[in-house]
Amino acid sequence: MFAAYAARIDRDQPLNGLELGERPAPGARPGWTTVNVKAASLNHHDLWSLRGVGLGEEALPMILGCDAAGTDEDGNEVVLHSVIGQSGHGVGPDEPRSILTERYQGTFAEQVTVPAWNVLPKPKELSFAEAACLPTAWLTAYRMLFTNAGVRPGDSVLVQGAGGGVATAAIVLGAAAGLRVFATSRSEDKRKRAVELGAEAALPSGERLPERVDAVIETVGAATWSHSVKSLKPGGTLVISGATSGFHPERTELNRIFFLELKVVGSTMGSKDELASLLNFCAAKGVRPVIDTTLPLDRAREGFAKLAEGEMFGKVVLTV
Numbered sequence: 037m038f039a040a041y042a043a044r045i046d047r048d049q050p051l052n053g054l055e056l057g058e059r060p061a062p063g064a065r066p067g068w069t070t071v072n073v074k075a076a077s078l079n080h081h082d083l084w085s086l087r088g089v090g091l092g093e094e095a096l097p098m099i100l101g102c103d104a105a106g107t108d109e110d111g112n113e114v115v116l117h118s119v120i121g122q123s124g125h126g127v128g129p130d131e132p133r134s135i136l137t138e139r140y141q142g143t144f145a146e147q148v149t150v151p152a153w154n155v156l157p158k159p160k161e162l163s164f165a166e167a168a169c170l171p172t173a174w175l176t177a178y179r180m181l182f183t184n185a186g187v188r189p190g191d192s193v194l195v196q197g198a199g200g201g202v203a204t205a206a207i208v209l210g211a212a213a214g215l216r217v218f219a220t221s222r223s224e225d226k227r228k229r230a231v232e233l234g235a236e237a238a239l240p241s242g243e244r245l246p247e248r249v250d251a252v253i254e255t256v257g258a259a260t261w262s263h264s265v266k267s268l269k270p271g272g273t274l275v276i277s278g279a280t281s282g283f284h285p286e287r288t289e290l291n292r293i294f295f296l297e298l299k300v301v302g303s304t305m306g307s308k309d310e311l312a313s314l315l316n317f318c319a320a321k322g323v324r325p326v327i328d329t330t331l332p333l334d335r336a337r338e339g340f341a342k343l344a345e346g347e348m349f350g351k352v353v354l355t356v
Contacts, residue, residue: 126151189214
């Protein structure tokens, strides 16, 4: 079957390790099921994999891709939950959780096999491309907002780095849930798009907000960390799920964190139940993922390049 896969690890030029070509179709495995992929979306996790983060040389070649929607063996339309081992289903209780492509072949292929427990029905209201955007970036944003930040309608939230997959999802989900959303970006065009998606205001990165907020959604890391801490109300919550600009901020702002009794919460992916809730929310409220570009699988390299350059607003989707 045709697939996009990591053939080599290159920490400095990750796209050098990406290959497009034939790979073996997945075999039968007790407790697992094979899904015919209709659409799959790119995440920064795929670039990190090509750099060798979470993926060792011994696991190569590895088909990339965490997210997918397609049809199961009975023709049902489904969405995949990409965290394997969360429940023990299909792998046993002693295996630590992992994301597709860390231990098991991913979704950038004509077929993918996963534990049957990881398959959820796709709402008829969502297209395959839309549904394929939800299991990683949108699920991460959903958990950050509603589980770990614990915000309620009327609360205020700052989303750093408008344009990225998680940040875009947080803006859309937050606005749909009745939050007052502020966003930042270095790009004027991305700031305009953020307002169109429901942000109350979008400001240049690092600029002082009109008021302090109840929570900050942080995926940028070092470049925005100080601004995130300074933007919180006393007792506010900073939720972090990534650090695309680096892991070591120049200023930790520890004095503000303890003096204002701020909370810093790490967040990774989400549960199957949260994904089911996210799917229902999108179907019921007309919320749709923001898709920047849709490409056929054989043009996956273009999608990876777009992701690496940071030029997209929303998700890049590959169709099979």
